[in-house]
Amino acid sequence: MLIKNVVKKVLSVFTVISMIGFMCEQNIDSYAIEKNAKNKYQDLIISNGRNLCDKFKSDSALCKKLLYDKEHDTGILDEKKEQMLNEMGIMDQQLVSMDKKTIDSIENHEIISAVNVYYQVNSEGLLEKISADEIDEIASQTYENEIKKVKSDSILNKLWNSKAKAADRAYNNSRNDVNSGVLQQGIIVSTSNQSGVLRVWYKAEWLSSPHCRGIDICGVSTKYGTPLVDTVSVSHFYDYRVTNTTPRGHEVQHDSKTVVPKYYYNTRGVIATPNLYSSWSKIKSSNWYPYKMSLKEYIVIEYDLAIDKKNYKSTNMIIADYWHKKDTTTYQINPSFSSDCTISLGLTSQQEKTYTHVSPNLAANFTYSSGNK
Secondary structure: OOOOOOOOOOOOOOOOOOOOOOOOOOOOOOOEEEEEOOOOOEEEEEEOOOOOHHHOOOOOHHHHHHHHHHHOOOOOOOHHHHHHHHHOOOOHHHHHOOOHHHHHHHHHOOEEEEEEEEEEEOOOOOEEEOOHHHHHHHHHHHOHHHHHOOOOOOHHHHHHHHHHHHHHHHHHHOOOOOOOOEEEEEEEEEEOOOOOEEEEEEEEEEEEOOOOOOEOEEEEEEOOOEEOHHHOEEEEEEEEEEEEOOOOOOEEEEEEEEEOOEEEEOOOEEEEEOEOOOOHHHHHHOOOOOEEEEEEEEEEEEEEEEOOHHHOOOEEEEEEEEEEEOOOOOOOOOOEEOOOOOEEOOOOHHHHOOEEEOEOOEEEEEEEEEOOO
């Protein structure tokens, strides 16, 4: 058992792995955890909705990537905590982006909710949630090196390794200028050493770079609770590399930086407005033989969330909302959260058409209670 005093031990994630033994073929429609947290104040009951666990088989690319992460400790967190997050579908790459306060919260307290969802720009230019098979194709391409190193001699692994290369080629050939960009959004909620205060971590990462590159708008809000302004941390990271792929190839360009984008705060949540790195024309021009381009880019929002005592037993929800800019036009924006916790851009209907909205929104559900009533 990874957590002591667990009555029912399964957490819900879209990119899902079961809590024990990576039984990815198990089908779970709903589940909850009831446990006594390390902190004496808190008893937690978690419910995180329906998942698609049955869509991910143990020999899938996604499960192999997460199994690789489980086998390789990054040292960022306690080994068992890292393994538990890997089993929930959270990748090691996501852990690297956390600030010290979030790491301490996860390390020394309890994880109460974790969820990942993947989206792709479709032929109409809209960002929509993608199927398990499509996620597996993306994992095959993005994490090929890690998947190859998974410690297993099973015939399924050998068969997968032979078919993965063909799948990668087919996937690469299917990409075009319209159908571009793969977005991964993740939320982790953990307890803190204060009664009624949770730590919220949100990350939006472009696993495949979108061709439309302007000022995006993303944010995290909550149904019940108030972000503590002094704890808010917002960052936009990019790492751009161009490598010569000839036999004596070498890195010819490297541009890496973490910036703090303009962000907005109110009693519902935090909204960031990152300007995606460079332009597609520059990125595309760096990807012709004998040069190969790679671009890693993500946005992180972290903060402490205070829950009022009157809402301790209410079903709560952390909601992530993402708007992707479809062109390079710029407007004077004043985004805010609407009553349903989604982002209102504060633009005219015509201006709003220059954005594509990620659908459906990412949400982490839970019920919080405290023994200090």
